[in-house]
Each structure stands twice: as structure tokens, then as C-alpha cells.
Amino acid sequence: MTKPRSAAAPPVPTALKVLRLQLKVAALISTELAFRLAWRIFCTPRRLPPKKWEADALTGARRFAVPFPTGQLAAYEWGAAGGRTVLLVHGWEHRASFWGAFARALVAAGYRVVAFDGPAHGLSPGLRTTLPEFGAAIQAVANAAGDVWAVVAHSFGAAATAGLPVHFNDGQLLPRLVLLSVPGSTPAVFQRFAELLEIPPRVMRRMLAFVAAHGRAAESFSLTEVGTAVPAERALLLHDRQDPTIPFAEAEEIARHWPGLDFRPTSGLGHNKIMRDPEVIRQVVAFLQ
Secondary structure, eight states: OOOOOOOOOOOOOHHHHHHHHHHHHHHHHOHHHHHHHHHHHHTOOOOOOOOGGGTTTTTTOEEEEEOOTTSOEEEEEEOTTOSSEEEEEOOTTOOGGGGHHHHHHHHHTTOEEEEEOOTTSTTSOOSOOOHHHHHHHHHHHHHHHOSOSEEEEEHHHHHHHHHTTOOOGGGOOEEEEEEESOOSOHHHHHHHHHHHHTOOHHHHHHHHHHHHHTTSOGGGGOHHHHGGGSOEEEEEEEEETTOSSSOHHHHHHHHHHSTTOEEEEESSOTTTGGGTOHHHHHHHHHHTO
């Protein structure tokens, strides 16, 4: 009987091979040089070309600018005449237009919806950004938006919202918080980055030391550490069992460390389709009531 062939590993993209080689050469020269290169890569999002389904996302939205130290952030408002305000926060290498399906459903449910392009994303200025800077941008948009009833945040944006955490409504409890596909452990994010680029452990230790030297240790941003301190009356977490970007086990760990969190696993949506799935949107709209 012939043994079945194991699936071949996908080819490594040329751009990734180049980055790995650059970091390997830099590490041979000095840890500091490799750290500087790795940190620049870590903080630099790609500005990806628009997806086909983004085309109509901003139709009917009013664009406005929010002052920010790195330049004015591009922000958008749908349903200005709606009642309660819902703030949508995108993830790494995404932009406000990724929220088109959510924005339409929320406006139909009677909400005013605000979204924005984070620093170094979409039409907002900048080349690089960090978790604390992204969180400061969320804070700036929330302050400009006025009273916020709910925040729906995805991935990196969810980590920035809850991991700092951002404070809403002059320090009052945020009535509703929804987190989609959020990493539970910040050090684990660094570890996945190191494995992807084959970064030597000494260089990764230098990155973590740099984070700690500039305010807080990386693990202090982890939702397994700060979940119970997030100022929200009710919080909902949705995470897909087949998420290839953030392991489902991290969502389970968040739920174990966050009493009262409403944790709802999904299946077959991966990391990004969860933002556009009709059933997920239905559940979120119902949760926001």
C-alpha cells in the first residue's frame, strides 16, 4: 500500500527570504544593528492595495480629521443622525474601509458609527507605529467622537484598546466592548515575529528590553494580565478556532483570566473574515443593545 504524501510546505516568499538574510547578516555584525533593523520591520505596516469589497465601504460616510502628534488622522462617520455611538478600531495593515459590513449593519440598527485609519495606515500619515501610539490614536478619536456607547475592535486594534487600556467617556465605564481575533499574550506576538524572520534569541531579548525601558514590560499589555482592569461594563470576545494568525488557545487563555467575559468561538472564519461574517455581525449588534 502506497503511503500518502505529506502536504508540501508553501514556498517562502522572496521578500521574506531577503528580510531573513538581512537580519542574519546584521546579527553577525552586531546585536544592536540587528535589533534596529528588526524593530523597524516590526513597527512598519505595509500599505496593502484595496480589496474589491472595500470599494463601497466608505460610501455615505462623512470624512473628518482628528488632530494627532504625527499628523491628522483620517476618520469617518456613518449615520450622523443615529443614537448611540459605536467606535470601530481596525487591526494591523487594515483601515477604516475594512469595516464596511459592520458599519452598514450598525447604521441600520440605529447607531452612529465612527471609524478611522490608524497611524501609518490608510490615509493617515506616518511610516511606523507602535501599540502605545495606536492606543493614543484610539484615545484621540474617542475624545473627538464624544460619548461612546461601544467599541468593536479587531486584532492589533483590539490589543491596543484593551491592553493599555484606552479610557472612554471621561473615565466612565464603557457600556459595551467587543474584541475580535485579539492576541492574548504580547510576548507571544514577539515570539511569532522572531520565528517568522528567524531572529536570534539575543536580538529578541534586546527588543523586549527596549520595550520595557520605554515604559512597560511587554507582558503588561497582555490581555491575560489586564483583562479584569479593562473599564467596560460588558465585554464580548469572538475568536475563530482556525485563526492562522492568533492561536485560538490565546483566546481561551484570555477567557480563563477574565471573569464575566462573554467568549464565543467561531469556526471557519480565520483571522479576517470574522469582520464580515453576517452571523458574527448579528451577534455583535444584539450584544450592543
